[in-house]
Every structure is written in structure tokens, then in C-alpha cells.
Amino acid sequence: MTQADDSKALWLSIRTNLAHYDVALGPATAQGYVNDPRMIAFIASRYKFAAKMLAGAELAIEIGCGDAFGAPLVAQSVKRLVCTDIDEDMITQNRKRCAHFKNIDFHYHDFRAKPFPERARAVYLVDVIEHIFPNEEPTFMNNIVASLTPEGFVLVGTPNKTAEQYASEHSRRGHINLKTQASLRELLLQYFHNAFMFSMNDEVVHTGYAPMSQYLWGLGVGPR
Numbered sequence: 063m064t065q066a067d068d069s070k071a072l073w074l075s076i077r078t079n080l081a082h083y084d085v086a087l088g089p090a091t092a093q094g095y096v097n098d099p100r101m102i103a104f105i106a107s108r109y110k111f112a113a114k115m116l117a118g119a120e121l122a123i124e125i126g127c128g129d130a131f132g133a134p135l136v137a138q139s140v141k142r143l144v145c146t147d148i149d150e151d152m153i154t155q156n157r158k159r160c161a162h163f164k165n166i167d168f169h170y171h172d173f174r175a176k177p178f179p180e181r182a183r184a185v186y187l188v189d190v191i192e193h194i195f196p197n198e199e200p201t202f203m204n205n206i207v208a209s210l211t212p213e214g215f216v217l218v219g220t221p222n223k224t225a226e227q228y229a230s231e232h233s234r235r236g237h238i239n240l241k242t243q244a245s246l247r248e249l250l251l252q253y254f255h256n257a258f259m260f261s262m263n264d265e266v267v268h269t270g271y272a273p274m275s276q277y278l279w280g281l282g283v284g285p286r
Contacts, residue, residue, distance in 0.1 A: 083162060085159070085162065086159055087129070087131065088128070088129020088130060088131060088152070088155065088156070088159060089129055090128055090129045090131075091105075091129055091131040102131075103264075103265060104264055104265060104277075105131060105132060105188075106131075106132065106135065107262070107264075107265035107267075108132065108188050108189075108219055108262065108277070109131075109132030109133075109135040109136060109188060110135055111219075111260075111262070111267050111279065112132070112135075112136055112186050112188060112217055112219065113135045113136045113138060113139040113140075114139070115184075115186075115217050115281065116136060116139055116140055116184045116186060116217065117139040117140070118139070118140070118141075119139075119140040119141065119182070119183045119184040120140075120141050120142065120183060121140070121141070121142050121143075121144065121180070121182040121183060121184070122136060122140045122142070122143050122144070122182060122183070122184040122185070122186065123143075123144045123145075123146060123178055123182045123184070123185045123186075123209065124136065124143065124144070124145045124146065124185075124186055124187070124188070125146055125173055125185060125186070125187045125190055125206070126146070126147055126148075126187055126188070126189070126190035126193070127145035127146060127147050127156065127168070128147065128149075128152065128189075129152060129155070129156065129159075130145055130156040130159070130160050130166075130168070132188060133145050133156075133160065133163070133166055134160070134163050134166070136186070137163050137165050137166045140165075140184070141165065142165050142167070143165060143166045143167070144166075144167050144168075144169060144178070144180070144182070145166060145167070145168050145169070146168075146169050146170070146171040146173070146178070147168075147170065147171075148170070148171075148172050148174075150170045153168045153169065153170050156168045173202050173205045173206060173209075174194070174198050174201055174202050174205070175201075175205070176205055177205045177206075177208035177209040178205075178209040180209075181209055181210060181211045181214070182209060182210060182211065182214060183210070183211050183213065183214045183215070184214065184215060184216075184217070185206055185209060185210060185214070185215075185216045185217075186216065186217040186218070186219075187216070187217070187218050187219065187220075188219045189219065189220065189221070190218075190220075191218055191220050191239060191241065191246075192220050192221060192236075192237045192238070192239050192240050192241070193236055193237070193238065193239070194238075194239050195238055195239060196238075196239055199239065199249070203249070203252070203253050204253070206253075207253050207254075207285045207286070210285050212285065213284075214285060215254070215281060215282060215283040215284075216250075216254070216281075216282045217279065217280075217281050217282075218246065218250070218279065218280045218281075218282070219277065219278070219279050220240070220241055220246065220277070220278055221237065221240060221276065221277055221278070222240075222241075222242065222243070222261070222272070222273075222275050222276055222277060222278050223240035223241055223242045223245075224242060224272075224273045224274070224275075225275070225276045225277075226240055241278060242272070242273070242278075243259055243261065243272035243273075243275070243278050243280075244272075246259070246278055246280045247259055247280060249280075250280045250281075250282035251282075252286075253282060253285065253286055254282035254283055254284050254285055254286060255283065255284035255285075255286060256282070256283040256284050257280055257281065257282055257283075258280070258281040258283065259272070259278070259279065259280055259281075260278075260279040260280075260281070261275030261277065261278055261279070262275060262276060262277035262278075262279065263275055263276050263277070264276070267279070
């Protein structure tokens, strides 16, 4: 039998010609993949939403990129992506693990201390603001605004405080600054002229009843 009438032969001819990439998951993503595989779908959906919101940006900055699982999704939509984190070891690992993605740069940077030296049109945070102590938040936010161009915007994604009762003990230990939709909107309006709010349940983005949402998005537009 030949490929013309043998589906196995046809498939093997296609599969054996695929380019081979030696790509590994980062430590946090690998842990999630083993212990709670569905979470990988949720995280990917968050970054897909961020990619849609940031599409076309000349330069986008991610604050708190972690092991950079979601960075390639955003990099596909922007011209250049700078991923920052306060974990220097993870930044070093990311540079090696994500070397295939030529429009992503990784930098150690602490937004609690100072603005990023280069201004961007778009800054985004996925699962970060809830890890910033409230007393650190004003300086953190001011440094984000100072890292934006005048027409810039910030996209903030964070778990909903109303869903905290369903979180694991590990999650609750690290979430020291959870927001409701109202408090996230209030925060953004202190630093931006406009705030647009969205919610997520699993992979679905919506504008429905916020207290029943698992996850929140706030889009701050027009730095003050």
C-alpha cells in the first residue's frame, strides 16, 4: 500500500517531517501540568485574552512573567515583548528555555523600586497584583504609569476576592492583596482616566455578574 491509500503511511510521512523543537515547561507550569492539568488551559486563555488586547503594540512589557509560559502567546501579537520579573534565577532560565522566540527579551526589574528605563505603549500583569503588599501598591502603580507612553495602557488580570473561599491553602498564602471588581476599578481610576472591566470563568471572558466570576480583568487607559 502507498500513501495514496494507506492512512497510516500518510500520517507517518507527515509526522516524521515535522520540525523538532526541544522545548521544556518551566517549573511552575510543569507542576500545574502534573497536578492540575486543567489549569494550563485557564492560564493559556488568560494570555490569549491579553494578546488580543495588546495586538499591534510596538513594545509591550509584562510584569511578573514567572516561567514565561504565556509570553509566546503575547509575543505573537506584538512587535516586541519585554518580560520582567523579580526572580533573577527564573529570568536566566527563561532566556535559555525561550530562545526560540526572537522578539522576546527577558529582564530583571523590580517595579516596586523604579520605572522601566524604556517606555511602552502596553504593560500587562497576569496574576501579579495580588502578590503585592498594599503598602507597596502606590509606588508599584506609579512606576507602571511612569513606564508608559502618554497614550499607553495597562491590563491587569487577577483572581477575584469573592472566589477566595474556593482557593487552595497554597494559593491563599501568597494572595495578600486580592481585589473585587469594584476595588480593582477604583485602583485603576486613581492612575488612569478610564477603566474597562471584564471577568472570566474558566476560559470564558465576559461582562456578567462580577461577584460570581473566578477571575477579573481591568484595562486602564490614559495615564494620569
